[in-house]
Amino acid sequence: MSYCTNKTKAVVKFHFADNKQKIFESDKVPIEVVTGLADDTLKATVNFSNGYPGENPQTFNFTINAPPNIPQGLQTPPEIYLISGYWDDWGSVGSYSTGYGIVKSYGGDSPPLRIGSGYSINGTVVNVKPYECFARCELEWRWGGCKITISSQGKKVFEETGACPVKFKVSCDDDCPPGDIRCEHPGYPGFCCIPCKGTADKINNLANRIK
Structure with a gap:
């Protein structure tokens, strides 16, 4: 138009x-x-790193939250991709599991791997040897844009x-867009535009309170 x-x-x-x-x-x-x-798809990255006590062989759970700049309430939830990961000893994140082993990783020449969707994702790190263990992940959230x-x-x-x-x-x-009314204002540019509908709703609410 x-x-x-x-x-x-x-x-x-x-x-x-x-x-x-x-x-x-x-x-x-x-x-x-x-x-x-x-x-183009919009993207945002999170780098997660955390260590856990490893006195006894056991499984530790963790949650990685989406970056704060991703809008909430999207009609289609954002997709989550694993860019790289490093587990000592082994573990998982989302739908991806490293499989059993001592020091497992994902990345290098491997392409980003879709592991889930939403605003957070869960993972695990499993301690095999009685030492401290840790998990490091680089995740990418992707969502559609306008x-x-x-x-x-x-x-x-x-x-x-x-x-x-x-x-x-x-x-x-110096006109206001359709649906707005013009009001004088001391600041630049000397006027402001106010939506008619919002103003009418406020007046009606005030009138109802006075009745």
Whole structure:
């Protein structure tokens, strides 16, 4: 869809699943704004390392949590991949097990291995010899993303990817976007835009309290 024809400036306010508003301004108008699924998968890595007392042969359990920057409540839970791992003596993480042995590992030339999905994953380390044991894992969380693309006269001028969904509003020059009302404000740029629906809901709630 085309915005800001016969105007001098376009302002696009948008946010992804984290609801952190971002702003893109362009004096190349009109603009077209398109949203959709991103071509690349979003990724975040966690490095886990922990040691355990090993006076007696036994199994120790551990849990690795997803990085905090992964949005909660995704429609499709993020997938978890094992990049590398090192167990002394042996153990598991997610669906992967090293098999019995003394000092087992995963990595090197091995490709990332999908071992589960979700926001946390469990693992074990098994002590065979009566010494301290430990587990080290590098895990990668992967999840789908959305992108917003802004073009002018057929040329892309801006693009950004984030966790789905992505929502945006467009205003032209010093106008407010559709569905907002303009209010004077002492700070730059001298006015602010307030959503009509949110304001109406607050007024209705206040009126109901007064009754």
